[in-house]
Amino acid sequence: MPMPAHPPKNPSSPFSSFRGHHVGIRVPDYDAAKAWYTEKLDFRVLQEWPYGELKLAYLCPPDDDNFHVELLGGPVPFPQEVLNDLGVSLQRGGYQHMCVHVDDVDAARAELASRGVDLIGEPFEIEDISRRLAFFRDPWGNMIELSQKLAGAGS
Template sequence: MTTETLAMSTLVVPDYDAGIAFYAEKLGFKLVEDTDLGDGKRWVVVEAPGANGSGGRLLLARDTNESQTAAFGNQTGGPVAFFLHTDDFASSHERFIAAGVEFMEEPRHEPYATVAAFADPFGNTWDLIEAKDKND
């Protein structure tokens, strides 16, 4: 039987190095690849900590036209775009704040998780989530 896996999603950024600075340096993503493709284009892939190639990768693509630039921060049409799971919300939240990540709200305790929204420097919204144990 054939198995398909979502390996990577594209995230449009205004500048490759700014994307790397935020995702790798502030959020702690691993820079998997940064290959020069010529003509100012690069193939830049970052991976969320703990993903181990299992789909937590982002291809950082530089905007190349006005419609892509206009989509910054609204790539999903309004809802939170990305969800970053953690097994220790308090530690991750504290580390992100220390790295300069700006949260849009105080942590809240939902029936399914502890969660707080933050935005990347490009306007995309993220939820930092520690899911509740389903056995509770």
């Protein structure tokens, strides 16, 4: 089933300049996280800077300059629970995952597996949104979704 057309844009909104820019991910070990995202996912380091006791960085996907992951690294007094099940994660409030588009979920997932990335469950399709999806997580339990547009899908 193709996605419906987007609702009309609202250029008169005082928030019409809103655009996606980055998602922030809090990690206990900045250097390990930077290495994981750059080595396992081929992210590129755009900028690094200190903020108080933390080390921060903007990382960009391999071929996208418009979306960033902001790493916020330093000791975490209240680490999140690492979950092994997508369904269980949906029972929690707050941050759930970030999503990246891929051309082929299965090929991306196979490459992640070859790099030792922790995969969660099996790929699945949701016809209501015309997507094939799969999940994996970083070593600190932050879930990342792979999303592939199904053939014949609209937006």
